[in-house]
Amino acid sequence: MKVLAFDCATGPTSVALWRDGTVAARADDARPQGQAESLVPLIGLVLQQAGLAPAGVDRIAVTLGPGSFTGVRIALAAARGLGLAVGRPVFGRSSLEVMAAGLPPAECPTLVAIDARRGEIYGQLFAPDGRPLSVLAAVALPEIGAAGLLPAGPLRVAGSGAALVAGASGRTDLDLAAVAAPDAAVLARLVAGAAAADADPAPEPIYLRAPDARLPAA
Template identity: 45%
Template sequence: MRILAFDTAGNGCSVCLWQDGQTLALRTLSMSHGQAEQLIPMIAAVREDSGLDWQDLDAIAVTIGPGSFTGLRVGLAAAQGLTLATGLPVIGITTLEAYARQAANAGYRGAILVAVDARRDDLYLQPFHADDTGGLRPLAAPLAAPVEQVAPLLADWGITTATVTGDATALLDGIAALTASHPQAAVDPACLAGLAAGRSAAEAPAIPLYIRPPDAAIPQNGGQLRPDVPHD
């Protein structure tokens, strides 16, 4: 199976073309903004590097969040535009599952807590369990919470020891139950493709997972700078 996979949900922009467990072409950039200008040229570059055309591909995989609101919109809009142009199905994978899978692929077993920096003093969190064969299952739904709630949440989930992974591991130093750490700066698009390969667009639709509202909000007066002034 050949999959075009890309991630713009975090502090970067990454694209790969993947075939049956092998990365045929890869482009990555570290950035906190500007993904809209970089993503399409990077997609064109990996297609050129791989020598594959659209008719050679089977699917598109994209991260659906949680993450940067603007970054998510960039990736999802690109995925939807490409599926309209090519007819390829789009498969959505959460950022949290991708980080958990990368930790399991690195050999971590048992409870895995994914922690992603949500800004505004919060973390996006989700616990998973990796069995002895690397099989992965979620232990609870994703949520947003401040650092001081992590230890009580682990207790509520019945987790006494866990590996913490994601881009916010440094924020959780000192929590006794987190006995191992696997920091990750970004989602690997090859891991994204591997997860998507076992799913259909119906099973994993490309619908954004925001968890909380975006930072930007529409003013109560509808965006006017001042109340209407009556005219003569």
């Protein structure tokens, strides 16, 4: 199974090629902007490193968001276009699911939180085995507890919003994990093990709220 996966939903751009159970090639651009310029060249570089033409992959994987509106749109457009061009299925996963799957095993639940600005996070709670324990939602920082994202007892918090969660909750017992963005290699691994029926020829973005930017009034 050969899976080409890419992510630029939260800022940095990550591309990986998964082949027969291992990462065959990867490339990353840590810049928080410039995804439109970096994504396609990085895809080309990864394919070159792996010795594959685009039609040589079996599946294409992309993060659907939430995150940067621009980054999500760029990645989805690339996935749809490439899938159509080479006739390969496209699989989408949420940014938070990929981040949770990339963490080391833990015996406690994990809250993955992305800084959504405006005093909010994009958050979702996951069980130790990776099952979602809550819906993916945009939550105001003062309402995290009421939203059921801060269960009593040991809790790991990961993502760019982890420090915000710790500050808003006032809890000093949280285990803050150092993962700030989805990893394309983790995304590729998830999609390599997915059922064929999970493919979506036109995956939809996960935005959760309207964009910050507004068109000028007529």
